[in-house]
Amino acid sequence: DAGVTQSPTHLIKTRGQQVTLRCSPKSGHDTVSWYQQALGQGPQFIFQYYEEEERQRGNFPDRFSGHQFPNYSSELNVNALLLGDSALYLCASSLGSLGSEAFFGQGTRLTVV
């Protein structure tokens, strides 16, 4: 049973560029949430997708956007990258809009230079 998979594992981008990160949820899960984890900190909630809609959003600017596809996979897009966007980006999957247990992928480490 495949767990949550994310791609790519590492990424280096230049300030001002745009980036797209991808996530496939655990088999049987239909809800995907995205988190940003800065070094030495706990993950911070970005947003959650269920039934291809953004259901809740954390305190992140509109430069952060997402999408969920009919097969439940998801993308996180970040525009106009800033140095402060450098972090580990985590995808979590769960079942149903109430969340249940959330399982995380290994993350994508984004470095903005």
Place this chain on the structure above:
Amino acid sequence: QKEVEQDPGPLSVPEGAIVSLNCTYSNSAFQYFMWYRQYSRKGPELLMYTYSSGNKEDGRFTAQVDKSSKYISLFIRDSQPSDSATYLCAMRPYSSASKIIFGSGTRLSIRP
């Protein structure tokens, strides 16, 4: 004030010791409580998932929730060097599309 407070450590104990990790929180709406283990440069791994107050045991791990004190704990018995990692407490309310709030994590090192 942060919604979830967690001592960052680092915490270093000898192999075989009992480890106690703790978090406090301020939001009385939190109903689900979790502990994740995160190895360096990896994603968080769900260890324990509990609803409301009480204890839950799984092998060497025991999670306790005291909602009246807004305090949760994770106990690790017979600690092993492989338990060395960062432990994140996490919690959320019972509501539609609710987000998980994490503590900042405690770095734990088990000395052989």
